[in-house]
Amino acid sequence: MWQVVGQSRVVSLLQRSLEQGSIAHAYLVVGPPHVGKMTLALNLAQALNCQGQGDEPPCGVCDSCQKIASGKHADVQIIGLGSNGSAEISIDQIRQVQHSSNLPPFEGRHKVFIIERAELMSTEAANCLLKTLEEPAAGVIFILLATSGGVLPATVVSRCQKLELPPLPASEVENVLSQRWGVEQQRAGLLARLSHGCLGWAISAASDERLLQQRAERLEGLLNIIGGDYAVRFAYVPQLVAWFGQSRGLAQEILDLWLDWWRDLLLVKLGSGSAVTNIDHESMLVDMAGGYRLEQIRAVINSIQATGERLRQNANPRLAFEVLMLSIPPGRGG
Ligand SMILES: [Zn+2]
Numbered sequence: 001m002w003q004v005v006g007q008s009r010v011v012s013l014l015q016r017s018l019e020q021g022s023i024a025h026a027y028l029v030v031g032p033p034h035v036g037k038m039t040l041a042l043n044l045a046q047a048l049n050c051q052g053q054g055d056e057p058p059c060g061v062c063d064s065c066q067k068i069a070s071g072k073h074a075d076v077q078i079i080g081l082g083s084n085g086s087a088e089i090s091i092d093q094i095r096q097v098q099h100s101s102n103l104p105p106f107e108g109r110h111k112v113f114i115i116e117r118a119e120l121m122s123t124e125a126a127n128c129l130l131k132t133l134e135e136p137a138a139g140v141i142f143i144l145l146a147t148s149g150g151v152l153p154a155t156v157v158s159r160c161q162k163l164e165l166p167p168l169p170a171s172e173v174e175n176v177l178s179q180r181w182g183v184e185q186q187r188a189g190l191l192a193r194l195s196h197g198c199l200g201w202a203i204s205a206a207s208d209e210r211l212l213q214q215r216a217e218r219l220e221g222l223l224n225i226i227g228g229d230y231a232v233r234f235a236y237v238p239q240l241v242a243w244f245g246q247s248r249g250l251a252q253e254i255l256d257l258w259l260d261w262w263r264d265l266l267l268v269k270l271g272s273g274s275a276v277t278n279i280d281h282e283s284m285l286v287d288m289a290g291g292y293r294l295e296q297i298r299a300v301i302n303s304i305q306a307t308g309e310r311l312r313q314n315a316n317p318r319l320a321f322e323v324l325m326l327s328i329p330p331g332r333g334g
Contacts, residue, residue: 119146
């Protein structure tokens with residue numbers, strides 16, 4: 001039973017490889033955050049070590065499958081950023097992997113090393129891993145997980161079989177939420193849209209009120225900016241700069257939410273209102289879209305994207321956000 005949802009292309013490819021005994025020594029699983037990369041990796045680790053009698057592993061119920069699911073299998077290791085606040089995966093972590101990969105499995109048939117956020121390996125760590133990938137030990141499988149857009153050395157990528165996990169259609173996320181997780185229909189519909197096809201996020205948001213609360217606060221901030229004059233807008237810049245200082249990922253999340261809103265306005269303007277992300281604000285979107293010309297909306301979308309790009313290129317965040325504020329057409333109040 002493969003638990004990963006909606007990735008039938010990749011799953012059947014792996015099932016075929018398992019049947020034919022042609023499993024690669026290393027996989028690179030690429031996809032947006034929360035799309036199911038870790039679930040897929042754990043399922044593959046289970047399939048490789050399953051003790052069930054069925055001809056379609058993983059069975060999900062044998063001792064080995066259960067241990068892997070709960071992170072207690074001695075031959076399946078997950079390597080990641082860890083809890084020490086480090087921003088990269090260090091060479092020491094990879095050296096330990098290297099050492100451990102040379103020892104025979106303790107309890108399973110295969111040793112599986114799952115490297116989470118592999119794009120965050122330091123250069124030394126990546127070079128060290130490369131040596132291991134170039135001389136693969138029998139029975140050892142590496143599964144590197146990377147976020148789309150993350151950059152890994154070409155030498156490492158070339159040693160891996162690449163598996164891409166695209167975001168799921170909103171309808172599929174909605175179905176899983178309501179059927180498997182018992183989420184009420186309307187809420188499931190909203191979470192499915194907000195998740196952008198990343199089921200893991202939708203499942204978290206279904207059980208953790210804070211995520212929707214946080215989205216409401218961020219949206220309120222955006223609406224204040226849209227409706228406010230330049231004094232209101234510039235007063236919000238220090239908050240954005242503070243978020244950026246806290247983490248770049250956080251600042252990008254805010255920009256993504258802004259982008260969603262302006263894309264929704266564009267969709268409404270183009271008569272495709274049923275495709276909006278913020279379905280719980282439909283009438284507000286319709287009302288607001290009426291106040292802009294199409295090219296104004298497009299210009300704001302471009303400007304938000306350009307801001308993200310400038311921040312990635314280490315522009316001064318205060319300046320970047322101020323330029324963004326100036327690019328939003330004057331609010332009705334200002
Ligand atoms: Zn099993």
